[in-house]
Amino acid sequence: MEIVAKTFAGLEDLLAAEIEVAGGKKIKKIKRGVTFEGNDECLYRCMLSLRTVLRLLIPVFKFKAHTEKDLYFKAKKLPWEEYMELDQTFSIDCISNSSVFTHSKFAGLRVKDALCDRFRSRNDDKRPDVNVRNPDLPINVHINELDVTILLDVAGFSLHQRGYRKKDHMAPLNEALAAGIILLSGWDKKTDLLDPMCGSGTILIEAAMIAQNFPPRLFVKSFAIEKWDNFDKQLWVAVKKQLKMEIEPSFVKFKGFDISKKAVSMTEFSARDMMLDDRIEVENVDFFEAENNWDSGFIISNPPYGERLKEDDIIGLYKEIGNTFKKSYSGFQAWILSSNFEAFKFIGLKPSKKIPLKNAALDVKLQKYEMYSGSKKASKQVD
Ligand SMILES: C[S@@+](CC[C@H](N)C(=O)[O-])C[C@H]1O[C@@H](n2cnc3c(N)ncnc32)[C@H](O)[C@@H]1O
Missing domain, CATH: 3.40.50.150 (Vaccinia Virus protein VP39)
Incomplete structure (x- = not known):
């Protein structure tokens, strides 16, 4: 599968090197990130062991949209039900770099409406709820001019979090x-x-x-992906065990x-x-x-x-x-x-x-x- 990893500007080379160690293939550097290919094992390794990554995203849909209406209708045609159930929650985070979609929040709302309306039309007017804090399916929408990419965030939180910072400090370094x-x-x-x-x-x-x-996220619990249908629990446990052996x-x-x-x-x-x-x-x-x-x-x-x-x-x-x-x-x-x-x-x-x-x-x-x-x-x- 194709995976997008995001980081801080200036850390792209380090992230690419880390991904290579985790088994990523076809690694390409992009602005503030890296794209690569990997199987589930590689993805799980990346989630637990990458130190310089901020987000790991899986692109699931790509299409062109010419207007807000077009964005809505095309997003409504997407088979969202393959990725979530009616009783699961979701969130939408949109980043737009486009002369057509100038308000990313508004573009994100159109995609949200499209997803909800698709579920409504197939489920007696019932739709999944939005949960911005701890969604089952954290969805990212990236718009570059007319190119729209819908990606799933495997964690649902920024991966700089390792779980050891429980209390506030005035100026902690990320x-x-x-x-x-x-x-x-x-x-x-x-x-x-x-x-x-x-x-x-x-x-x-x-x-x-x-x-x-030591894998920095070994003690982190509840990644969004753990709630997805295709999550391979057995493989996850095996990857964790292997990483522990590599300490x-x-x-x-x-x-x-x-x-x-x-x-x-x-x-x-x-x-x-x-x-x-x-x-x-x-x-x-x-x-x-x-x-x-x-x-x-x-x-x-x-x-x-x-x-x-x-x-x-x-x-x-x-x-x-x-x-x-x-x-x-x-x-x-x-x-x-x-x-x-x-x-x-x-x-x-x-x-x-x-x-x-x-x-x-x-x-x-x-x-x-x-x-x-x-x-x-x-x-x-x-x-
Ligand atoms: C920007 S913060 C460091 C943040 C740290 N890297 C972290 O992740 O939390 C700078 C720290 O320098 C400390 N500091 C300032 N003057 C100091 C001094 N003369 N000796 C020791 N520590 C000092 C402050 O108390 C503050 O905690």
Whole structure:
């Protein structure tokens, strides 16, 4: 079957590589995503194990529509009953990039009306209900000019969710983006890893899972596909079992610092939830005062971007990050993610790599700094 996988801009290559490992064929990169072919086994593997994916969608109908009316009549002719029963619920999410269908919400409503009217005409005026929160059949409508594609969302929720973030944190990093920056950094899964401003611990938890080849959605329950007629429960259980067998032992140390007590307790809570609390050590301490007792290591972090800080404070913060790297972290390499490109300059070390990315609509950059032992200089700047 054809499958569409969506991700953040800049993570397409990583996602394609992950899909290849999961057994996907005919992999093609598209804007913010990848299309590929795979059987049920491959799909189930992707659902449980892809780290950088946000949505997995299966295209079921494709047609051309020239007007709103045309969209309605063509959508009404589609055999929706092959995908859902009258007593099941559905939702419709429409994205339109078209000069004809300029209001995606309205186009989505036309498809919803068409689906309901088809059921009504065949079931004594009865129709399935809409459920936007937890639908049995989450339907996506993509319109590109006149081309309409109807896709089914196999999860019904964004796949960045792994189930470990139970409590709110002020500025958590999206889990798929966190996994993406760890993979982009080229971290070898063996070097001890520090996030000196760890917040709710997303980077540490994602890294600990990567180190063990631990499938990020192993503990997630109730994917929409589990309620579909053609869901192969036996195969699902077999794929889960196989993925569990592929988990590898890891002896890497993970450490996090944060000045916020609440953040530290959140990291501890999530680490416990993922059974990673014996691997991840967190300290409620100011990074600039924390003692470093590692000779070398890898740092990946996203410091505050500055939304809640005054300009002087954010400049001071990034200056202090650079000073602390130079003073106490020689022999380390650090990867810093930020949307504050001005503040980056105050780190005072030349980045040896700059990777532009998107955090939803926000432009961000991942920058690499190398603190060579015996030298305060970082490597040559690369633009
Ligand atoms: C953008 S958040 C990090 C979010 C984190 N990656 C997550 O996924 O939750 C930045 C964090 O830096 C922490 N922080 C700010 N200044 C700090 C300092 N001097 N030392 C340690 N942590 C600090 C804040 O408390 C906040 O939790």
